[in-house]
Amino acid sequence: MIDFSGLQQASTVRDEWKYPAAAANRSGLLQVDHAPDHKLYWEEYGDPAGEPVMVLHGGPGGACAPVMARFFDPARYRVILFDQRGCGKSEPTVAAAGPAVALTRNTTDHLVADIRTLRDALGISGRMHVFGGSWGSTLALVYAIRHPEDVATLVLRGIFLGDREDLLYMYQGNAATYAEAPFSITAPGSYVAYPEAWKPFVETIAPAERDDMMAAYKAIFDRAPRDDADRLRQLQAATAWSVWEGTISSMIPPADDPGKFAEAAFALSFAQIEAHFFAHELFLAPGEIVDNIGRIAAIPTHIVHGRFDQVCPLTQASRLIEAMAGAGAAPASFAITNAGHSAMEAQTVLALTAIMDGLPRLG
Structure with a gap:
């Protein structure tokens, strides 16, 4: 019998985390809309007086998890995790209330507005770091294009442009x-x-x-x-x-x-x-991201993408970077990791943590 027990069983992160798991400082439900009464579940980690980081999860509909706070130095950053409309611990969810309710008033425009509502409710008045992967990278780009005055830095993983071919x-x-x-x-x-x-x-x-x-x-x-x-x-x-x-x-x-x-x-x-x-079509106009990428030319943008990503192939990052270069907005850094799509693969964890550790301090 051939023994395959020594083969690597998974590529997910194990001992590579730099920062330990921690409990949230506080959490809550924030009402952001009516008819239906959409409420966002949010959590705060790290230093309450630290540099704000808004974390945007994937999917759409993927929800956040406490492990996502481990990319950030808790002595430096104030990390905000939240579940977007219809999923996770936000209310109502598609699973509990059904799509007829939870998908009403659930579009990209609504999610962008929710980010502004949440930052205002949490007292974030200046620029913040925006950290997003997969669909979170899409939403981060759209938010930054529409509200560049709110964004100090973009840190994007597993770029998703959402074109039909993708x-x-x-x-x-x-x-x-x-x-x-x-x-x-x-x-x-x-x-x-x-x-x-x-x-x-x-x-x-x-x-x-x-x-x-x-x-x-x-x-x-x-x-x-x-x-x-x-x-x-x-x-x-x-x-x-x-x-x-x-x-x-x-x-x-x-x-x-x-x-x-x-x-x-x-x-x-x-x-x-x-x-x-x-x-x-993600509730976006055709070419909305690449055609308006010049609006984020002044925002330092860091990109991490797995070479073996089969959810969002690397060509999506290539298209984004080409558009950025054409608009005079070349990324501040671009790391291709020997990983797939998940943020929880070892090399991607190391790359994202290194970026956050190396950012110039705000203010």
């Missing part, structure tokens, strides 16, 4: 031809690196509906459940969507452990919020 790479791939030739590379896509994880994602959708996988999934999510069988179908679809992204986020996924991505409450919110935003 979404097709991850969610469409060879799905249209999968029934006849499941292992044929008939189109580019993440499935090439993760064929075993692709199978349940594709097979959740009937072969006749695989020409547009995102539309097929959204049709399941949009259908009002009539009975327990319908509710189970929606949960199965949400879990398949969520586990697919969770699995391919790590260069070496944890063996047989999809973690939170397989949990019903997380999956229902995560998958349905993503499908909602993707169906509306």
